[in-house]
Amino acid sequence: MGADNDAWPVAQVRIARPTDQLDEVVRFYVDGLGLREIFRFADHDGYAGVMVGLPGVGYHLEFTTQVNGSPGAAPSAENLLVLYFSDAARMSEAARRLAEFGVEPVEAENPYWTANGGLTFPDPDGWRVVLMPEPVF
Known part of the structure; x- marks a missing residue:
């Protein structure tokens, strides 16, 4: 495929991870870092989440929480x-x-x-x- 990104068929990239502190995490990334909230959902099969743009929608982060709890701790200082x-x-x-x-x-x-x-x-x-x-x- 080389350097020609137009030939790559992927249109969006999302990095997603769970959190037990959805509001605090969104505040950090949106109000603190200045990323833009692009979508929010609740009550989707027991999940709620927020997507933030980097700075648009082509590359974005998704943070989710689950009604039964979600693991939120980072596995290492190198993530x-x-x-x-x-x-x-x-x-x-x-x-x-x-x-x-x-x-x-x-x-x-x-x-x-x-x-x-x-x-x-x-x-x-x-x-x-x-x-x-x-x-x-």
Whole structure:
């Protein structure tokens, strides 16, 4: 397939995971990081969830909760969502919003992220999000 993305038949990518703290997680990603809520559902076969865009609908995250409980803890400090900002000022703005919620950066497990200007934040479930000041590609 090479570099021609138009030839790839996948139209959307969704990364989904459960949480026991749906409202707090959505607040972290939407109000804190500035992603956009694109869809919300409730009472779907015992599940509720929210999808947030990165920044549109082609690539998005889905967070779900189940009426009988959902496992929410992150399995390791190396399970990362890495967000590459267009510049350091925009990354700093997201970090400032998170600080307003009382979310402080933590030390990255892999020193690569910090050495390249990244900041690592735990979401309410302990999953880590790395903010990078500029794109790699």
